[in-house]
Amino acid sequence: MTDQTPATPAHGLVPEPVARPGRFGDFGGRYVPEALIPALEELDEARRKAMVDPEFLGELERLHRTYTGRPSIITEVPRFAEHAGGARIILKREDLNHTGSHKINNVLAQALLTKRMGKSRVIAETGAGQHGVATATAAALMGLECVIYMGKVDTERQALNVARMRMLGAEVRPVPTGSATLKDAINDALRDWVTNVEDTHYILGTVTGPHPFPEMVRDFHRIIGVEARAQVLDTAGRLPDAVIACVGGGSNAMGIFHRFLDDTDVRLIGVEAGGEGVEGGRHAARFAASSPGVLHGTFSYLMQDDDGQTLESHSISAGLDYPSVGPEHAHLRDTGRAEYRYATDEQAMKAFELLCRTEGIIPAIESAHALAGAIEVGRELGPDALLLVNLSGRGDKDMHTAAEYFGLIDGDAVPPGTADEPGAEGDGRTQL
Amino acid sequence: MSTATGTTGIGVSDVLARCREENRAALVGYLPVGFPTVEGSIAAMVAMVEAGVDIVEVGIPYSDPLMDGPVIAYAADQALKHGVRVGDVFTATRAVRDAGAPPLVMSYWNLILRHGPTAFATDLAAAGGAGIITPDLIPDEAGEWIAASDASGLDRVFLVAPSSTDERIASVTERCRGFVYAVSHMGVTGARTSMGDAASVIVSRTKAATDLPVCVGLGVSTGAQAAEVAAYADGVIVGSALVRCLTEAADLESGITVLRALVAELAEGVRSGR
């Protein structure tokens, strides 16, 4: 009846991995309704063909050069690095891409695939709104109908991005069910997809979901690491000691990690959202406190209760506020190739402020988690270390949250600043 | 490919065979355990059996029911808010079994994965359960479940959809036991005004691949629709329309009264389709 041996599995949960596509060790797979399988197979075939088709690759390359703004530059940040143990820190500037984050890399490629598959409508989920904005942008560019699902909580904390998407001609559908955040937006996007799959492609925005999404989205972001590796070699004459990225679903991290996988001396460090702290349960640090399970079509680490019901995640950053994580990260973590830590809301906001004050760069709050991780790692490794940090997005969209957090609007417009005082590490504000 | 009988009572295949002898389709009724309360949902399931449902589909509420439309998603959400636990399903299957119908559990995969597929199968068989319908588990990923259901003698119902290729239909039906669940249209659960042609097409394509009974679900809400589907399918599965009897009622008692009336109408429908 089956070619799988129901032997004792690695996690006591799934059969020993048989060599089959869509698995990263035990993780990944395709846990979706049968109705979606043909669309996933069609997508898998289309992307496989596209990735070896000079016409597709040429068109994507042209778009990245003339529209996205690739290659994105790298920027060394010495004044910021003074607060990170004096380590040398280089940022990969995905924040400078058109639409303001790495998300556009994946979206342009999937939008091209949509056209190749002869579909006329795209849907997407969005948390921070960056993936939704990127999808709305690509849809406008390529003349596709576009519907974006966004948790109601997120439409409120990222209101500016809702306006951007609507300006670009997309329909934004707020999702009020469940926790009304990213996971619920994905539920509704999947419901739409299963209903309209004939003319609709679901542009999933991160490296999760059923096969082939985790692999495909990673491949479309791999350019981040390919460029950055060459740029760092060129600038510093050597590989970095560590590559650091924030991890929501994990796409910007997989994108910058992948080219370094075989560079075994390079540490790959993912930074999750610690929210209000892992102890109280209000966080999104999946690797710090969760167990393997299935959500949204993939088997990975998952915040769940004893019954297997998904728990709500919490983060100040909408883009990291997701109870599961891409299956390839789960595999990299379990095999030890990558390591994961977390930054709390407070740590991330300190790093956010610090980069603004020391370098004149306003990062996305998501990316600020990577910066918080870099401060920690820099202090651990000391002044000889060379760190590459993926600045996955810019913070314009977060001004509302930041203004509220730092009290920037009514009266006391300026937060007490100390960031430009050298050696400010001791004052508690930049202490991580 | 024969039916599983579980540890007690009549199996799903026995019921479907009896219906075939009576030259009618079977009526399969879905309700989630825990809505409005665990006891209330069980009372409603027993009432369905008394009113003419042949097989009860016992749903386990799940936090992320991505195959479900608003009615079932709402009931699941309420049940979870009121504290329903996965273990409550076993109380429900026992009660349905005692009422005389085979209970089939309908569950999203993570709940079973978390419980442990082997332990779940053992516990379900012990509680009179006949098998499980797995809406988000395709046979390709079901190695452990196939082994566990074989060991416990449980039916396993996978789904086919209008989008399924012939190869997929063949490989899915090969791994089903009890019956094959044919999704009537592309979409999520919820009542529809018309059943359309897609349902009869997927049934005849499925029947070309297997001798197993084929039951049709998604969208049936009236006796007339049940009769229409009963003309070509071995069973008619009704969910949202039954759940709505309870969600729209002022109290459980009046909800169950409406539910009994709808079940009677549907039971009449499955008997008048051929």
Ligand SMILES: Cc1ncc(COP(=O)(O)O)c(C=O)c1O
């Ligand atoms: C700027 C930015 N960085 C990171 C993320 C998190 O996603 P991922 O982990 O897939 O890179 C988001 C998601 O919205 C984002 O907008």
